[in-house]
Every structure is written in structure tokens, then in C-alpha cells.
Amino acid sequence: MSSKLLAFSALVFSSILLSSGCAKHETETAQSEQPKDPNQLRIAVVANGTTGSLDFIGAPEIIAKDPIFLEELKKRHVKLTWEPVTTAAVATLVNENFLNNRIDFAFYGNLPSIFLNATGTKTQIIVPGGIGSNVYMVVPSQSKATSIEELKGKKIALHRGRPWEVNFAQLIQDKGLKLSDFQIINLNPQAGTAAIAANSVDAFFTLSDALILEDKKIGKIIWSSRNLPRDWKMRAELWGSKQYLNANPEVTQLLADATVRAYHWISEHQDEYQQSQTKFGQPLTVIQREQDNNSAWKNNWNPSYDIQILTAHYDRVIKHAIDHQLIQDPIQSSELLDPKFTQQAVKNLKLEDYWADQP
Incomplete structure (x- = not known):
């Protein structure tokens, strides 16, 4: 790995200045030498093993147990692998795994994904993360x-x-x-x-x-940010390798369907979902207060792929990265967005009207 790519890894997780030109070349070369296996699906997820079993934080816990999703993958002989990452090093591990072609998708946040795309390793938002988290x-x-x-x-x-x-x-x-x-x-x-x-x-x-x-x-x-508009929330989304989703749109769609199906289930099972999240160490009262986003619970899990909102948000994230010299080469927010999988998932699940009354 080049010294500049190593510097990139340090930047993402230690805020050291990234020089991305050499990293782009090396990343693109590595990807061309390691084609994606169409019979595998590798997803990075924040996980906790302190309960004696590997538990996933958030919607991935529902997706991992989704019988429809698992059966459809089985029919296509696709091997599903979950790559657990810790809360303390989500950005580090996810970006390194994407860089080294060890994962195809990840549930993680906005700024680290900008760092990754600035190197030439291209990812896109497959399913938005709902209203976001408070800060x-x-x-x-x-x-x-x-x-x-x-x-x-x-x-x-x-x-x-x-x-x-x-x-x-x-x-x-x-x-x-x-x-x-x-x-x-x-x-x-x-x-x-x-x-x-x-x-x-x-x-x-x-x-x-x-x-x-x-x-x-x-x-x-x-x-x-609890009582502020959604553009004040911290965003995390389902990101996918552009190379993988272009090569494997059918499997990508299965994952998008499973993610939207998980959001729908959570939106109808607030108490059960919030109780399940206590296994990660936070008291139920904290989880309840955090997820009270001054809007209906149902809206917290709205997967609407609003191009205007996402463009404005990621324009701001990219500007922050450039202004603070976290990346050198600007990228376009439009390159990060691909709404077709979410839009098709909503249609597949017949949920066109479910979130229609939500802002």
C-alpha cells in the first residue's frame, strides 16, 4: 500500500491531511485485479458481542433475521457474510474494508464516506437512513x-x-x-x-x-438537535460499492428490499425495537429520549430517497471536508446518489402510500 494511502487511513480516523491522487490510482488498480464474486454478499455492520452472541445495532439486526431475504439469497446461491465493526472504529474499519475490497455494503455515516470516495473508491447511498440521529x-x-x-x-x-x-x-x-x-x-x-x-x-x-x-x-x-429540523441530524445510510451494485443489481435490490422491510417493521413495533436495543448498554429511557425526534415514530424510519434533501446535506459535508483540507480533490454529491433501489423496494413492498403523509 502506498504511503499516501496509509496517510489517508490515518486521516479518516486521526484527522491527518489526505493526499488523494496516488490513492486513486492504487485503489482503482486493486479493484481491477480483484473482481467481485457474484455469489457473495459482504456487509459491514456495527456489532456488539458482549451478550454472548453477536448482535447488530439498529436495522441490520432485523435484516439479518429476515426469512424472505435469507431465502432469496439461498435460491441464488449467494453467501451472506456480516463483517462486524466496533463503535469505536466504525469509520476506520469500514473504509479500510471498502479500500481492500473486503466488503460490498456498509451501514455507516456521512463524512467517512466522503473520505472514501475522494480516494477513487466509489460508493453510493442505496437506502437512506431515515431522519437521522441527534447530536x-x-x-x-x-x-x-x-x-x-x-x-x-x-x-x-x-x-x-x-x-x-x-x-x-x-x-x-x-x-x-x-x-x-x-x-x-x-x-x-x-x-x-x-x-x-x-x-x-x-x-x-x-x-x-x-x-x-x-x-x-x-x-x-x-x-x-432533538427539536431541530432534520438537516441538523447526523446521517448514516446503507452504502454500497458502485462496482458491486453495477455488477449485481439483483442482489443489491434484495438487500434494499430487506432494508426497507426492516424500516417498516421497526416503524410498527416501537416498543419491541427499542427494548431490543438495550442489549448494547444504553438504558431504555435513554433510547426512548434519543429517538424522540419531535416527529412521529413512523417518520423516523421513512426511507424516502429525497434527492433535494440528500444533495443539500452531502454538498455541505463535501464543503466541510474541502474547507478543512480533509480532502484535496472535490467530488460531486450527485455521484453518491442512486435512488432506483430504494424506489423499487418501496414498490416491491407495496409501501407507496405508507409514508406518503409524512413530511
């Missing part, structure tokens, strides 16, 4: 700060290169601030939590773990 600004419980403006010049823990970095940038830009106005400490969520508990940072920008910190009276939330 939070939390400060130590004894802090007097009540707004992001009051944190100017202070230490803020933020895991660089992860999807919620874009939301942090969105927040400070909305307040007329910039990244250099703060002392950004690059910490993963686990380390950020510890830093808040030890009062070694003045704030922590993160996901729903902020709710746990608040419940334990270790921290207090001074800002969140």
Missing part, C-alpha cells in the same frame, strides 16, 4: 456555560473525522464562529466521556451518550 453538546455538571458562544477559547472534545464533526461545524457556523475559535481535543466517545468526568475538557460534542452523562449527573446538555 449533543455536554459540559461538566458544575460548568456555568449555557451556550456554545460561552465556550469560545475553551477545550472541546470532538472525535475528528466522524460524522458528527459536520454537525459541530454547522452549529458554530450558525453562531458566527469557526473551528479555530476553540481548542479542539480529538477524542473518541469513550475518551470524551472520561474527559468530561475528569473535568479535563470544558465540553464534549457527541451522540446519545450525552444523555447518560446527564442522567448520572456527570454532565449537563446545553444544546442538542
Whole structure:
């Protein structure tokens, strides 16, 4: 692997500047030498093995047990392999697996996918991730700060290169601030939590773990996206290798159908689904509060492939990556979008009217 490609891997997960030109050539060469096997389907998924069995976070847990999906793959002699990744290193592992042709699809976030596409390894959004996840600004419980403006010049823990970095940038830009106005400490969520508990940072920008910190009276939330429009949420989608989906559209469609079918099931089984997610360590009350997105539960799982919303979102993500020198070569958001699989899945499942009344 070239030194520049190694630098890319470091950037995605340590925020080191990417030089993508050489990586493009090497990636394209590697892909041409390793054609996709039409009889396999490899999906990266965030997983947890602490319960004694391998459990998948979110909709993939439903997809993995979908009898229709499994039977259709069996009929076509397609071997399904789930590639588990940890929450602490989702971006690292998924992008490395895509780069090295070890996976065909992944459920993961927006900014790391931009890094990947900037190298020339092309992926597209097969099924959007619904309304998205909330982001939070939390400060130590004894802090007097009540707004992001009051944190100017202070230490803020933020895991660089992860999807919620874009939301942090969105927040400070909305307040007329910039990244250099703060002392950004690059910490993963686990380390950020510890830093808040030890009062070694003045704030922590993160996901729903902020709710746990608040419940334990270790921290207090001074800002969140919970009651804000969907363009303030952190997005994660089902991404697929463009090479694979072009070569295997039928199998790709089966996965799209299974994903939309999972969203539909979850939208009708709120209590059962939320209870199932407690196995990953978060209390039920935290899960319920996090998934209260100021809209109907049903809408949280709307797979609508809204080109306008997705284009605006990924234009902003790409601009952030370029402005902060996370990528050198710009890419077009239109290259990331392919709505046909989701649209066909909705038709196949006769769900055209199911989410029609949702915004």
C-alpha cells in the first residue's frame, strides 16, 4: 500500500491531511485485479458481542433475521457474510474494508464516506437512513456555560473525522464562529466521556451518550438537535460499492428490499425495537429520549430517497471536508446518489402510500 494511502487511513480516523491522487490510482488498480464474486454478499455492520452472541445495532439486526431475504439469497446461491465493526472504529474499519475490497455494503455515516470516495473508491447511498440521529453538546455538571458562544477559547472534545464533526461545524457556523475559535481535543466517545468526568475538557460534542452523562449527573446538555429540523441530524445510510451494485443489481435490490422491510417493521413495533436495543448498554429511557425526534415514530424510519434533501446535506459535508483540507480533490454529491433501489423496494413492498403523509 502506498504511503499516501496509509496517510489517508490515518486521516479518516486521526484527522491527518489526505493526499488523494496516488490513492486513486492504487485503489482503482486493486479493484481491477480483484473482481467481485457474484455469489457473495459482504456487509459491514456495527456489532456488539458482549451478550454472548453477536448482535447488530439498529436495522441490520432485523435484516439479518429476515426469512424472505435469507431465502432469496439461498435460491441464488449467494453467501451472506456480516463483517462486524466496533463503535469505536466504525469509520476506520469500514473504509479500510471498502479500500481492500473486503466488503460490498456498509451501514455507516456521512463524512467517512466522503473520505472514501475522494480516494477513487466509489460508493453510493442505496437506502437512506431515515431522519437521522441527534447530536449533543455536554459540559461538566458544575460548568456555568449555557451556550456554545460561552465556550469560545475553551477545550472541546470532538472525535475528528466522524460524522458528527459536520454537525459541530454547522452549529458554530450558525453562531458566527469557526473551528479555530476553540481548542479542539480529538477524542473518541469513550475518551470524551472520561474527559468530561475528569473535568479535563470544558465540553464534549457527541451522540446519545450525552444523555447518560446527564442522567448520572456527570454532565449537563446545553444544546442538542432533538427539536431541530432534520438537516441538523447526523446521517448514516446503507452504502454500497458502485462496482458491486453495477455488477449485481439483483442482489443489491434484495438487500434494499430487506432494508426497507426492516424500516417498516421497526416503524410498527416501537416498543419491541427499542427494548431490543438495550442489549448494547444504553438504558431504555435513554433510547426512548434519543429517538424522540419531535416527529412521529413512523417518520423516523421513512426511507424516502429525497434527492433535494440528500444533495443539500452531502454538498455541505463535501464543503466541510474541502474547507478543512480533509480532502484535496472535490467530488460531486450527485455521484453518491442512486435512488432506483430504494424506489423499487418501496414498490416491491407495496409501501407507496405508507409514508406518503409524512413530511
